[in-house]
Amino acid sequence: MNVAGAPPAVGLADGLTLAEKILARASGRDSVRPGEIITCRVDLALLLDSGGPRRIWPRLRELGAGIWDPERVVLVTDHFTPAVDAASAAILKLTREFAAEFGIRRFFDMQGIGHVLLAEHGLLQPGMFACGGDSHSSNGGAWGCYISGFGAIEMTGVVVTGEIWIQVPDTLRVTWEGRFADGVVAKDVMLALCRDLGMDNAFRVIEYVGSTIDAMPMSERMVLTNMAAELGADTGIIPPDETTLAALRAAGTEPDAGALGWRSDDSAAFLAEHRYEAGALEPQVAAPHSPANSGPVSQAAGTPIDQAYIGACVGARLDDLRMAARILRGRRIARGVRLLVAPASSRIMAQAAEEGLLTTLTEAGAYLLPTGCGACAALGAGVLAEGETCISSTNRNFQGRMGAHSASVWLGSAYSVAAAALTGRITDPREFL
Amino acid sequence: MTSRAGGHAWVFGDDINTDLLAPGLYFKAPLEELSRHCLEAVNPGFAGSVQPGDVIVAGRNFGMGSAREQAAQVLVQLGVGAVLARSFGRIFYRNAINFGLPVLLFPQAGEIIPGQRLEVDARRGTVRDLAMGQSFTVPPLPEHLLGMLEAGGLMPWLHRRLAARREAAQDV
Ligand code: SF4
Numbered sequence: 170m171n172v173a174g175a176p177p178a179v180g181l182a183d184g185l186t187l188a189e190k191i192l193a194r195a196s197g198r199d200s201v202r203p204g205e206i207i208t209c210r211v212d213l214a215l216l217l218d219s220g221g222p223r224r225i226w227p228r229l230r231e232l233g234a235g236i237w238d239p240e241r242v243v244l245v246t247d248h249f250t251p252a253v254d255a256a257s258a259a260i261l262k263l264t265r266e267f268a269a270e271f272g273i274r275r276f277f278d279m280q281g282i283g284h285v286l287l288a289e290h291g292l293l294q295p296g297m298f299a300c301g302g303d304s305h306s307s308n309g310g311a312w313g314c315y316i317s318g319f320g321a322i323e324m325t326g327v328v329v330t331g332e333i334w335i336q337v338p339d340t341l342r343v344t345w346e347g348r349f350a351d352g353v354v355a356k357d358v359m360l361a362l363c364r365d366l367g368m369d370n371a372f373r374v375i376e377y378v379g380s381t382i383d384a385m386p387m388s389e390r391m392v393l394t395n396m397a398a399e400l401g402a403d404t405g406i407i408p409p410d411e412t413t414l415a416a417l418r419a420a421g422t423e424p425d426a427g428a429l430g431w432r433s434d435d436s437a438a439f440l441a442e443h444r445y446e447a448g449a450l451e452p453q454v455a456a457p458h459s460p461a462n463s464g465p466v467s468q469a470a471g472t473p474i475d476q477a478y479i480g481a482c483v484g485a486r487l488d489d490l491r492m493a494a495r496i497l498r499g500r501r502i503a504r505g506v507r508l509l510v511a512p513a514s515s516r517i518m519a520q521a522a523e524e525g526l527l528t529t530l531t532e533a534g535a536y537l538l539p540t541g542c543g544a545c546a547a548l549g550a551g552v553l554a555e556g557e558t559c560i561s562s563t564n565r566n567f568q569g570r571m572g573a574h575s576a577s578v579w580l581g582s583a584y585s586v587a588a589a590a591l592t593g594r595i596t597d598p599r600e601f602l
Numbered sequence: 603m604t605s606r607a608g609g610h611a612w613v614f615g616d617d618i619n620t621d622l623l624a625p626g627l628y629f630k631a632p633l634e635e636l637s638r639h640c641l642e643a644v645n646p647g648f649a650g651s652v653q654p655g656d657v658i659v660a661g662r663n664f665g666m667g668s669a670r671e672q673a674a675q676v677l678v679q680l681g682v683g684a685v686l687a688r689s690f691g692r693i694f695y696r697n698a699i700n701f702g703l704p705v706l707l708f709p710q711a712g713e714i715i716p717g718q719r720l721e722v723d724a725r726r727g728t729v730r731d732l733a734m735g736q737s738f739t740v741p742p743l744p745e746h747l748l749g750m751l752e753a754g755g756l757m758p759w760l761h762r763r764l765a766a767r768r769e770a771a772q773d774v
Contacts (some may be wrong), residue, residue: 206746220669232760256630304669304693320671320697322756329760334746368617369663371692401666403692459617465740549625567621567667574643580743 177517184434186340187406188374191315191431194262196335203440208332213241213292213316215301216328217283219248219548220321222267223260228325236271237331241462243275243292244268244486245283249540257548280538281514284308284482288391289516291420295409295428300327305482305564307402310394311387313409313431315374316586318398338374338403340433341366345381345445350598354492355385355392356484356562356582358445360453360463366443368461370401374434374442377407381447384556387416388486395483396564408432419467424505452585456558457577458568466585468597476559476596477590478571479583480511480538481545484562487517487598489583494526496587497533498600503593508586509551511538535590547572605743607683609655612648613716614641616661623665623673627739637676654681657722659714661687664675665694672688674698684722686711686740699747700754704710707741724751736740 185193185200195209200319208453216222216471221244229235236242244264246304251257261278268276277286283301287293289307295313295577300306318332327333343366358381366375375397382390390407397405407413409431414424433439479485479493490512502508510530512518518540521527538544544551545563553559553572559579561571566578581589584598589600622643628636630756641648658677660663664687665673677685685698686708698705704724714720719732727742743751753759 206744220671224671228757231757234760254630259632302669304667306669318669318693320669320674320693320700322671322700323696326700326756326760330763336744368666369689371663371690371695379709401691403662533736546629548629565621565667567619568643569625569627570621572627590633 184438186433186437186438186439186562187376187408187431188315188338188340189314189437190294191298192335194296200257201337203337205240205337206334207337208334211241211299211300211327211331211333212297212398213299214324214327215287215299215303215306216244216324218246218260218264219274219301219535220302220324222264224321225325225328226267228322228469229329229347232329234329236328239272241331242273242328243283243287244273245286247282248542248546250279250369250592251539253549256358269318271516272451272531279410280478281516282482282542284395285486285513285517288312288387289420289514291398291417291422294417294422294425296425299555300324300333304398305395307397307404308405308482310397310404312430313407315404315406315411317404321538336372338372340374340376340437341370341507342376342378342439342442344379344442344444345377345447346379347381348384349381349447349450352452352584352602353450354582354584355389357450357453359392359399360455360460360580361450363396363455364463366400368399368401368459371403375400375402375405377405382407382581383410387412389487392483399564410516452582454595455566455580457566457579460564460566460580465598466581466595466597469579471596473558473593474506474560474589474595475557477506477508477586478544478551478555478559478561478563479586480509480543480551480561481563483564484583485511485517486589487520489562490521490526490530492583493587494529496584496591496598497535498529500533500591502534502590506590506593508535508590509538509544510535511543511551512540515540544571546570560595562586604726605748606722607655607657607704608721609653609657609683609719611714611716611718611720612652613714614644614658614660616663617666618644618660618664620665620670620673620691624670624676631674633672633675633679636672637679640676640680648765649680652680652682655683656681657683657720659683659708659711661711662689662721664690665698666691669693671697672698674701674703678703684724688721693753700749700756704751706743708738710738724748
């Protein structure tokens, strides 16, 4: 049965979807079917400062247990970096002590957001089964692996036993064909999909395929899998191809032999298949307080803003900084508006400096913030006051997400955020391309 | 914890997300303080008046959003006895069971009037509305999850598993 109330998959095909193949491998079976509850061995566990050591360590003490395999654990400080008060400083200190105590070699301290670091360091392989203590762990599914987010209590179970139970999800396949118009990017795809597919897709995996996806670099693919979390899905996944393997090599990791074999069988049963034409898509924004409140940016044009934010795992990649710089080059942001930019990792910060993007952005009036989650979840610098309006390249605009309860957050691509910063109002970014 | 609960109904709509349940602004605060802000954006009186055993009845996608386990923990802290919803966010759903909080699919959520006394039995898959004398059948939980719930959640379950492992190690 489906505990989240999803109807059972139709069809009796014997093929497996990509997600089912990975879950079968991880649970030591030949085959799995949607709805079955299985126990999987975990290849990699991502722990973040937010739901990681500070919540797991006391439980390990209570259990008198250690970590099943420190080599399979990646630990990152990102939500509370840099410390802004004694409480966040204490969390970071505890996280560092945890890394030392349990001998976690892959500990990335103040180097960027965990989901981005997994990709930068080539830590995800096609066919892998991984768990992360954060809902946007699905980000990594772009690498052809099954990586899903869990709460800290569940990650405690993972680090103690190296195992987790999974109810095999249905797979929903989303196909995008063709090329985007200039100014349209993966973020616009996801805002449109939140509206179209809704945010209530628990116990489903979203598999993205089609010529549009084939043409995307890994960074854009990760926007699709990252925001599978907004669709409410267990995770998002993209079958690996030559782009995946080349990116893996560029990150210093030799792909497993047979990596390209991780794809859905032709005879696999999907819960549903949705097809879209990329050429028909316009830049999208999501109105407060839900990513599903989305529509073409032109329909919201003119809405005044106080803050424009380029940040987060999903919205402050090198691509996003390039988009913003393309709009802002040689221009100044509007009076009375603040544009905050928090690059998603130290490496991205360095690359952006090298390309001159940081100069372009700051000359246009942007205020540069440290790398980390920051204002995305109201944990660091850049939070909103009561009644303020922000347009943000992040993934979530729930009420209270970025600060005060009465603040309003719009979501859009870095193009749309930069365009709004220029005019002080929500603006179709194509006016500035 | 148990798979049964009884108390007054608190009724909410669709898409109650984790930022509403455990707002980021109070995230670093101790659980007691965080729980005082639970759902305040949609019902400022909730955290102050909810009684042990009370039942949350909600629409679709309850608990959607982040992985923060505090979204489930604050409800346990406030004494909520069960959550009935038309559907759930996956991570919240798992977190709730891990904390021993019964979460049941309840397609009939729209029929419940706020404040009504409800009795919930997750093992039997029933919800009774005492004032209206009505009884609803709901999809039962899979055995695996009922077992976790009745064990009191993941921590007691892990305790047991580790104890068994230690015993096995001593036998050899
Ligand atoms: S940047 Fe935002 S969405 Fe991404 S991991 Fe951090 S808090 Fe979560």
